[in-house]
Amino acid sequence: MSTIKDVAALAGVSFTTVSHVLNDTRPVSADARRRVLAAVEEIGYLPSAVARSLRKSETKIVGVLVPNVQNPFFAELVCGVEEACRLAGYSVFLCNSDNDPKRQQQYMRTLLEKRIDGLLLSSAGDSEALARIFKLASVPAVTVDRLVPGARADRVAVHNQAGAHAAVKHLIELGHRKIACISGPSEFEVTIERADGWRAAQRDAGLQPNEDWLIESDFSSAGGYEAARALLRHHPEVTAVFASNDLMAIGALRAVAEAGRRVPEDFSIVGFDDIELSGFVHPALTTVGCSIKELGREAGRVLIERIENPGAPLKDVLLSPRLVVRQSSAKPQLAEPNQALEKPVQAQVGGR
Template sequence: MTSIKDVAAEAGVSVATVSRVLNEHPSVSEDARTRVLAAVASLGYRPNAVARSLRTDQTHTLGLVISDVLNPYFTELARSVEEEARALGYSVIIGNADERPELQDHHVRTLLDRRIDGLLVSPTDGGSPLMLDAARAGTPMVFVDRWIPGVDVPVVRSDGRGAIRDLVAHLHRLGHRRLAIITGPAATTTGQERVEAFREALEECGLDLPDEYIGQGDFQADSGRRATERFLDLAEPPQVVFATDNLMALGALDAVRARGLRVPDDIALAAFDDIRWFVHTDPPITAIAQPTGELGRAAVRALVDRIEGRAPRSVTLPARLVVRRSCGENPATNENPATNENPATNENPATNRSQT
């Protein structure tokens, strides 16, 4: 593969001169520019996106690559990112990875080619060579919601372990003993963390998690539907299905209704990633809510700090349990009013003050 050094040798100039020509820097003589461009054409050289991102001039543009634009959680996250970036004088270009690593890398490469000042990414997996190279090259970058372990990049995320523990304890108090989970992709940090937290919370309540009560999902509705259909076909179906993502929860709800069953009379349902729609389902769905707006704003502030030469820091915010009626709760005797949000807004005033 042709490198920038090959271009420099062919043109008889330094690597720095090639870099300046490719970045359209004005301080290059016309003769050197002509020779470099001729060498690029002759050798068929394609500039490296990561290398081109290392520059001193700014475009006041940020890149955001989200995992799934159809997921209401990421839609709200993108909205808060755009609002905070605009307040700080930056524009945002958004790429939708659709939970596909190859599409994620396509967007990352394109954004770096477009000379963005920094990059916000919610990784679809933990092994993207392009993002690893970008991080090692010093590209201003922040991981939001998900992260790649071992990569030295600030992470802005929520911690759902406490909320999952609260959920399992809540279900246990309601008398549920057979709890199943629909997990996210094992390659994602959130997929791993949520199933581990669920298993630990069950153990604290003296409950097991049999293999047949684990459904592998992919954060898409169809996987939630398929996993729930398999649960319902068991000789002893679970009493509760906990979907670790809102779209999988909606898929699970579809599967239950397709069998002519009712939530929570025949099977209970709970979800991670609360969304505004959950308050309008019948029954309203008990869910774990993340401080989505604050996560987006904190991620932008961390990235701008990195771009503008300040030391960014990772941020972890707590998720919280929102009790509704999909697990057999009695609304007349709400056991924990502190966990209930205003049903008209589905927001937590303490963590989402500026959302509308």
């Protein structure tokens, strides 16, 4: 393996001159710079990132830890994070916890041991353990999408309750009165906020949310499929469902089709996130969300700002979601014209 002294010998300069050229730490003559760069290219010399990080107390590397890279939401998110970090001169180490809190803790410790300059985390659960690790680490950090209570970190997320409210309001305005919710795991704040939006939209329209129509799932397509099957089996009176993410909504599309009900003629489905895939399923999915890549870019920018200004006040950045109406939502077949503008029918209060 070539060394800085090999470069210096080939270029006919001192190794300190080579160091100044590569690190841009002192003016060097144009001729010497040209010879050094030509020597670097000829022998394929790569500076030691480890040595440089020890000298400068920085690595120009950020760690990104997400729950599931197979989930299109996190794939799109990471692309946005990487773009923002790359433009700022940082590289990204990506770790996938595979929705396993213990694996998440192991990766966090590994990343922190690797002397990363910053950490971006979307939690896979076990907030108490995460908060303990955050207290032991001084690395600048940002949580994205999912809050970690007790962690000293900035947060970048979508306004979950507002988005869920817009989704359910859309269904109510179409004429639906029996609207179910397929929610995510109850341990996550994002789940609670989106379920609260489902409730609030109905109450604002004079409806009483039926808690029997809320089914907890796991944010996966398979989970949404099973939840929708159970919902249709036990509550066939329901005419629409708000799913707390697009993957569960896509799973629900299949379950509804298998049950012999047509979307949107017999049953309407609205998701959350607006992943790219949601516009290419059939029927195309009505959803709420913002640009996921922009969410990632914003999270990356906030992390770089935190690295460069560690003493600044913590930020809580909420992006406003928008309703994207496609083909999976429509008026219920039995709805009367302008029904959505008339007095709503009171739903039965669930027993839970």
